Amino acid sequence: MNGEKIGATAKSVYIVTYGICLVFGALLSLLGTLLFVNAFTSGVRNYKILFGVFVLVVGLALLVCGICWLVYFIRMPDCHIIFSDGKLTFVKSGVQCSPTELESYTVKSHGLDGAMFGFGRIFVTVDGRLLKLTYVKNPQSVVQRLHGLKMEYAVKQNIAAKAAAQTNQQTEKTEK
Secondary structure, eight states, X not given: OOSEEXXXXXXXXXXXXXXXXXXXXXXXXXXXXXXHHHHHHHTOOHHHHHHHHHHHHHHHHHHHHHHHHHHHHHHSOSEEEEEETTEEEETXXXXXXXXXXXXXXXXXXOHHHHHHHTEEEEEEEETTEEEEEEEEESHHHHHHHHHHHHHHHHHHHHHHHHHHHHHHHHHHHHHO
């Protein structure tokens, strides 16, 4: 879709992070398997077998979490909102509206990693429907842009309404 992209996502940070998590999970799984097999075949005490199982379980957990989160962030759109031809399109939900139809927008922090990397969540209400935009880079500037668009289009609608009222008055005068 062409147009102004508003609300870029922080997906690249997480793709790298969970890619690294995936590698560590695979390495820990391999190490845990080797420790378990070595301790089990050599007839060593139970704590070494348990340590091997523990490392294997932690590695598998990291591997599964890494895969799931990696898929989630790869499928995430590059931006949340596209502004084109006077319409806002919310990419994830497909909702389209005029900037004047925005009822409210609030910013929530996204925890410690959001504070470190400068992203958060934005909750936008359109026609009574709450839209949640997650992992938004610099959410305050996105809200400011949405507010600016809303005010700009409200002024344009007001000017158009006054112009229409003025032309109606002129046509009524010419008819009399």
